[in-house]
Amino acid sequence: MARIPTAELRRYLLTGQICRRGCLCAFNFPASRPPSRYLSTQPSTSTSVPPTSPLRKQLKEQAKALKQSGAGKKKKKTDNQTVPGWELTVGIEIHAQLNTHHKLFSSATTTTLDSRPNTHVAPFDLAIPGSQPLFQPETLIPAVRAAIALNCNIQPTSRFDRKHYLHWDQPSGYQITQYYHPFAKDGKIVLYERDGIAAEDGGKIEVGIKQVQMEQDTAKTTAQPGEVQWLDFNRVGVPLIEIITLPDIHHPATAAAFVRKVQLLLKSVDACVLGMESGGLRADVNVSVRRAGETKLGTRTEIKNLSSFKAVEDAIIAERDRQIAVLEAGGVVEGETRGWSLGSTETRRLRGKEGEVDYRYMPDPDLGPVVIGNDLVDHLGNSMGALPDKEIDHLINNYGLSPKDALSLMLLDDGARIQYFYDVLDELEERLGPEEGRECGQKHALLAANWCLHELGKLTEETASEPGIAPNIDVRIPSVDLAAILYHLHRKEITAKVAKDLLWNVFRGMVKKGEITETIDMCEWWFKELSEEEYVDIAEKVIEGEEKVLGEFQRYKEGKSKAYPEGKLMFLVGKMMRAGPEQGMDPASAKRVLRQKIEDVLSKGK
Structure with missing residues (x-):
C-alpha cells in the first residue's frame, strides 16, 4: 500500500477533505456496466457525494449538543450516593498483611518490596511432598492487636480450615484459613462525619464486624506478553487477616470511609505496616440492591481486589447502577464475581459466584487448635496506647x-x-x-x-x-x-x-x-517593626490615586453595598507591604492602620 502524504492526512483529519484521485466513489457508474471500464485519474465533477464537515467542527457541535442536553454533565459524588426508589447494601471483606518477620506456617522470612523473586521460600510454601505446616506463634501478636482495635471478642480457641481451589498461585491446591472457628468475632467500628461518610448517614454510623480470621496469602502473578504468567512465591504463606463486615453499609462514600478507617486503625496499632497504596491491604465488596420498602436483600455480586479508596467507591457506584438497570429492564441479577479496573466506568464479569460447597471447607488435619490466653489479650490491650x-x-x-x-x-x-x-x-x-x-x-x-x-x-x-x-x-x-x-x-x-x-x-x-x-x-533577618507614624505615612502614599477603590468603601458606608470590600482592602495592604521595608512591616499592623486611614479619609469627604 502506498504511503499517504502528510498533507493529505492532515486535510482529512482537520477538515474532512478526501483526495478523490483514483477513487471509484468519485464517479457515477451506469448500473449495466462494470466500474472497471471507467477508471480514470481525472477528478470527477459529480455532486453525488455530500460535502463533509470538518472533524473539529463536528466534535465541537457534538460537545455543544451534549452540554445542552445535560447528559454530559458530570455528577458530583454527593449526588451519586443514592438512587431514588432503590436501596443499596454493601458488605466488605478486607485482606491485610500482618506486620511479622516470618510466614504463617513456615520459618521463611516475609518478603519486602525490593526482594528478589522466589528467594523467601520454604519447602511447605511450595507444597513439596513431605513438608508440614508449623504455626508461627509470633504472627498471632499483630493479629490480636488488630482485633482489639476493631472492638472484637477474642476467642479462647480457634482452628484452621482448608479452602480448596485449583489455581497456579496456590501450589498445594488449597488455602489455609479460619472459616468455621475464627480467632475474633462480633466487632464494630464507629464512623464519624470527619471520616468522610455520606451525608445521608448523619453524624455517625456503626458498622458491625462479623469475624476476623487468619489465613495465608497466595503467590504473586505478573502477566507477560504472549499469555505468559510469571509467579513469585515469596508471597505464598505471608500471614493475613481477613476482616468480614455485616451488611450495614448503604452508601458508596461510607464504604470507602470504612476501608480508610480500618487501614488507619491497623497502622496505629502496628498490625499492618503496608496500606492499599503498597499492596498490603486489599478489599472485596459485596453489592446488592433492592427496591425501597422491600425487606429481603437482593442477589449480591462480589467485586474482587480493589486497591484504592477511590476504586472502592467508584466500583460500588458502577455495580449498583448496573444491577438497577438490569432489574428495571425486567432481568435477573446473577450471583457472580466481578472485576474492576482503575479508570473504568463499569464492572466486568470474571466467573460465577462460588459458595461454601464449591470450596469444600474442611478442618486442616495437620494443624492443632490455637489457644489464646486472657493474659496475652490484656497485655496487648493495655500496651497499645x-x-x-x-x-x-x-x-x-x-x-x-x-x-x-x-x-x-x-x-x-x-x-x-x-x-x-x-x-x-x-x-x-x-x-x-x-x-x-x-x-x-x-x-x-x-x-x-x-x-x-x-x-x-x-x-x-x-x-x-x-x-x-x-x-x-x-x-x-x-x-x-x-x-x-x-x-x-x-x-x-x-x-x-x-x-x-x-x-x-x-x-x-x-x-x-x-x-x-x-x-x-x-x-540580619531580625524583624524591626516600623513606628505608627511610619505606617501612616506609607498608608497615605498607597491610597493616593485610588479613588475607584475608595469608592467601594464609600458605597459600603452609605449602605449601597451589603458586603464589606475585604478584597479591596487586602489589595491595598499588598501595595503597602511592597512599598515599605521588607523586614519592618507586619501585615496585621498594616491592615489595621490602612483601615483606620480609609475611615478618616471617608469621614473628611475626600
Whole structure:
C-alpha cells in the first residue's frame, strides 16, 4: 500500500477533505456496466457525494449538543450516593498483611518490596511432598492487636480450615484459613462525619464486624506478553487477616470511609505496616440492591481486589447502577464475581459466584487448635496506647485543631507526622516557658500544626521527584529547628517570609542543626517593626490615586453595598507591604492602620 502524504492526512483529519484521485466513489457508474471500464485519474465533477464537515467542527457541535442536553454533565459524588426508589447494601471483606518477620506456617522470612523473586521460600510454601505446616506463634501478636482495635471478642480457641481451589498461585491446591472457628468475632467500628461518610448517614454510623480470621496469602502473578504468567512465591504463606463486615453499609462514600478507617486503625496499632497504596491491604465488596420498602436483600455480586479508596467507591457506584438497570429492564441479577479496573466506568464479569460447597471447607488435619490466653489479650490491650479516634478528639479539644487537620496529622507519613507534631510542640513550649505558654493559649499549638501540615507539605510536594531527598521529614528538618523558627515567628521577631526561607534552608541542609538563631543574626533577618507614624505615612502614599477603590468603601458606608470590600482592602495592604521595608512591616499592623486611614479619609469627604 502506498504511503499517504502528510498533507493529505492532515486535510482529512482537520477538515474532512478526501483526495478523490483514483477513487471509484468519485464517479457515477451506469448500473449495466462494470466500474472497471471507467477508471480514470481525472477528478470527477459529480455532486453525488455530500460535502463533509470538518472533524473539529463536528466534535465541537457534538460537545455543544451534549452540554445542552445535560447528559454530559458530570455528577458530583454527593449526588451519586443514592438512587431514588432503590436501596443499596454493601458488605466488605478486607485482606491485610500482618506486620511479622516470618510466614504463617513456615520459618521463611516475609518478603519486602525490593526482594528478589522466589528467594523467601520454604519447602511447605511450595507444597513439596513431605513438608508440614508449623504455626508461627509470633504472627498471632499483630493479629490480636488488630482485633482489639476493631472492638472484637477474642476467642479462647480457634482452628484452621482448608479452602480448596485449583489455581497456579496456590501450589498445594488449597488455602489455609479460619472459616468455621475464627480467632475474633462480633466487632464494630464507629464512623464519624470527619471520616468522610455520606451525608445521608448523619453524624455517625456503626458498622458491625462479623469475624476476623487468619489465613495465608497466595503467590504473586505478573502477566507477560504472549499469555505468559510469571509467579513469585515469596508471597505464598505471608500471614493475613481477613476482616468480614455485616451488611450495614448503604452508601458508596461510607464504604470507602470504612476501608480508610480500618487501614488507619491497623497502622496505629502496628498490625499492618503496608496500606492499599503498597499492596498490603486489599478489599472485596459485596453489592446488592433492592427496591425501597422491600425487606429481603437482593442477589449480591462480589467485586474482587480493589486497591484504592477511590476504586472502592467508584466500583460500588458502577455495580449498583448496573444491577438497577438490569432489574428495571425486567432481568435477573446473577450471583457472580466481578472485576474492576482503575479508570473504568463499569464492572466486568470474571466467573460465577462460588459458595461454601464449591470450596469444600474442611478442618486442616495437620494443624492443632490455637489457644489464646486472657493474659496475652490484656497485655496487648493495655500496651497499645491511644487509638485514632481518641487521639483526634484530643487534638480537637485540647489544641483547637479542626477535624480535617487532626485527621490529616494522623494519616500523614503512616502516622509519623503526628509524633513529629508533638515533638515540635514540646520543643516550642519548652522555649516559651510555662508562663508565656499559658498566656498564648492554643495559638502556639495551632501555629505548630499549621506548619507541620501545610508548610512542610509544600516542601515535600516540590521535591517529591528529586533524587537524594530523604522521605522522612524529621530527618530533613529536626523538630528542634522547626520549633526554633516558630518560637521567633510567634514572638514576632522574624517575618513569615523569613521563617519560610529558614525552613527551606534547613530542608536543603544549608543551616546546621541548632543554629537557627545564629543564622538570623548572620543574615540580619531580625524583624524591626516600623513606628505608627511610619505606617501612616506609607498608608497615605498607597491610597493616593485610588479613588475607584475608595469608592467601594464609600458605597459600603452609605449602605449601597451589603458586603464589606475585604478584597479591596487586602489589595491595598499588598501595595503597602511592597512599598515599605521588607523586614519592618507586619501585615496585621498594616491592615489595621490602612483601615483606620480609609475611615478618616471617608469621614473628611475626600
